[in-house]
Amino acid sequence: MLHSADDLKACKIQSVDGDLGKINDLYFDDEGWAIRYLVVTTHNWFFKREVLVSPIALDTPDWLNKMMPVNLSQKQVDHSPDISAHKPVSRQQEIKYFSYYSYPIYWGGTSIWGNGLYPVAGMLENDTTNQQPNTSEAKQDKTSQNNDPHLRSWQKVKGFVVNGSDGEIGHIQGLLIDEHTFAIRYVIVRANDWWIGHDILVAPHWFNDLKWAESSVKVNHTRAEIQGAPAYDPLVKMDRDWEIAMHDHYAREGYWSKESDLPIKQSTTSP
Numbered sequence: 001m002l003h004s005a006d007d008l009k010a011c012k013i014q015s016v017d018g019d020l021g022k023i024n025d026l027y028f029d030d031e032g033w034a035i036r037y038l039v040v041t042t043h044n045w046f047f048k049r050e051v052l053v054s055p056i057a058l059d060t061p062d063w064l065n066k067m068m069p070v071n072l073s074q075k076q077v078d079h080s081p082d083i084s085a086h087k088p089v090s091r092q093q094e095i096k097y098f099s100y101y102s103y104p105i106y107w108g109g110t111s112i113w114g115n116g117l118y119p120v121a122g123m124l125e126n127d128t129t130n131q132q133p134n135t136s137e138a139k140q141d142k143t144s145q146n147n148d149p150h151l152r153s154w155q156k157v158k159g160f161v162v163n164g165s166d167g168e169i170g171h172i173q174g175l176l177i178d179e180h181t182f183a184i185r186y187v188i189v190r191a192n193d194w195w196i197g198h199d200i201l202v203a204p205h206w207f208n209d210l211k212w213a214e215s216s217v218k219v220n221h222t223r224a225e226i227q228g229a230p231a232y233d234p235l236v237k238m239d240r241d242w243e244i245a246m247h248d249h250y251a252r253e254g255y256w257s258k259e260s261d262l263p264i265k266q267s268t269t270s271p
Contacts, residue, residue: 030212036151118181228249
């Protein structure tokens with residue numbers, strides 16, 4: 001199931017002992033294209049502050065009631081490393097954060113979350129594909145990571161210009177996020193005056209020539225190719241057949257072909 005960034009931001013975060021706060025931003029990395037942190041403004045306890053919550057902490061969301069439970073207490077969050085959401089997050093700060101929560105790191109592996117597909121606090125039972133480096137290994141490897149986690153604020157990226165191979169296409173308007181893996185599957189682009197009133201889906205891995213300082217990205221497809229693609233309607237649920245048709249139109253490999261052999265995540269909460 002895919003959910004928009006706006007769906008996530010509409011959710012309240014519920015800790016094991018009460019209301020934690022509300023999401024006001026999302027941090028994603030521009031290499032793996034996955035949501036790494038929810039930026040949550042806490043309230044009504046201790047003092048108001050912004051904290052980072054990893055998808056690793058999330059239990060099954062209640063989308064209908066716009067509630068996202070986490071397996072953390074308010075005290076745990078209150079004593080978590082103080083990382084400013086208004087400044088770039090360094091790899092060293094991430095290592096401190098993951099050490100505090102005893103989480104497996106997500107970088108340095110071959111899949112979205114280390115060597116696994118899902119943001120889980122421990123290895124899935126009998127799942128050797130989900131083995132991930134621990135934080136001790138991360139400290140030893142931090143120099144090879146150049147101390148750059150490539151984290152981007154969704155609030156800052158929203159509105160970026162998207163160029164095609166024959167001119168400007170439009171502006172980044174939204175994200176469609178896999179609710180299980182927290183991978184960004186598609187970027188929603190609002191077309192400008194060459195095709196007014198249309199939203200376009202672009203898989204983020206199709207982007208090239210990313211110019212973050214200039215607030216622009218590029219995809220090597222023409223306007224004619226984009227107009228000929230299967231139409232995207234945000235009110236209609238996309239199924240795999242629709243995704244296959246779109247990827248076939250652009251002669252692109254689907255993300256599911258690379259993930260089909262990985263195990264399915266089991267829910268951590270009772271139905």
